[in-house]
């Protein structure tokens with residue numbers, strides 16, 4: 001029996017399982033899934049968990065069950081690529097024949113002194129729970145500073161505004177406009193929404209230092225009861241520490257078949273992989289689909305195509321509380337209630353298809 005080890009049951013890992021199980025997994029292959037959590041976590045909803053508008057159970061999806069799927073819960077600490085082992089914290093290493101690494105990402109503090117120590121995060125479920133508790137225990141009128149107005153910062157600021165309209169929320173962003181990855185028209189729509197809801201946007205900011213309850217924008221010190229960091233991501237530390245080639249963001253450089261160059265038994269997916277698009281759940285899933293096809297061909301000794309088709313992305317949707325949204329769908333900007341309904345519908349479908 002060959003053992004395919006999938007490290008990380010996030011969006012990429014779950015898509016691998018969904019495509020192999022129940023019926024596409026060759027008879028002589030077993031899968032071992034390793035994750036520190038006993039369920040798949042819906043990371044795209046962490047902003048709502050932190051804001052307190054959904055329950056913890058709402059962001060959990062059970063891992064699938066199958067006679068040839070073994071699930072090991074624990075913390076991965078590294079890889080021995082020569083001996084083909086996954087190294088575990090306080091447990092025996094796990095042997096693999098083929099390995100798929102999908103450990104996701106963590107915050108990138110860009111070297112800002114004190115940022116890691118003095119800010120809250122929504123990059124993991126554990127950290128989102130801490131953020132939820134702290135935000136929701138705040139006294140009325142407290143100041144919450146959110147650093148970074150990309151998708152996750154905007155979603156958190158708007159959801160928190162809806163959950164706790166008594167708080168004073170400040171949203172700091174480097175650019176002239178928030179949501180720099182989106183067309184200006186969408187940024188303006190979202191800025192107007194914040195304006196009408198009393199959320200302060202601090203544009204052209206440069207956070208130079210963070211101390212307990214204080215952040216420094218350029219030279220100016222700003223008191224905040226809570227500071228949340230949503231200003232950038234980087235791949236999991238375990239992946240950053242791997243002795244393989246990486247791009248400027250620390251993501252692993254891969255062959256066109258998604259394996260590490262010179263090692264056709266190790267694949268890297270999702271936020272850890274160097275791909276020609278910004279990291280997203282959709283991208284992790286699209287890449288996972290391709291890895292499944294490659295593995296099936298390799299196991300069957302079939303010839304591989306020289307290159308694979310470009311991974312198609314359908315667009316991206318963001319929420320502004322529970323009633324409004326924004327996004328790009330089929331390369332067209334979409335705003336308002338329709339965008340929000342579409343986002344809720346996609347989440348519903350995801351949960352439905354993943355049991």
Ligand SMILES: Cc1cc2nc3c(=O)[nH]c(=O)nc-3n(C[C@H](O)[C@H](O)[C@H](O)COP(=O)(O)OP(=O)(O)OC[C@H]3O[C@@H](n4cnc5c(N)ncnc54)[C@H](O)[C@@H]3O)c2cc1C
Pocket residue numbers: 007008009010011012013034035036037040041043044045046047074075076077102103104105122123151152155236238269270271272279280281282283284316317318
């Ligand atoms: C607030 C927010 C909103 C977002 N909204 C969107 C959106 O609308 N659309 C979109 O496409 N993307 C969105 N994203 C991005 C998306 O969540 C990620 O790109 C996606 O989760 C990447 O999938 P992945 O499989 O690479 O990793 P993940 O889904 O992060 O999964 C990683 C898995 O690895 C496990 N793990 C990590 N380290 C270890 C370890 N050491 N040992 C054992 N297990 C470990 C984790 O428990 C987890 O199960 C959003 C992200 C955030 C934070």
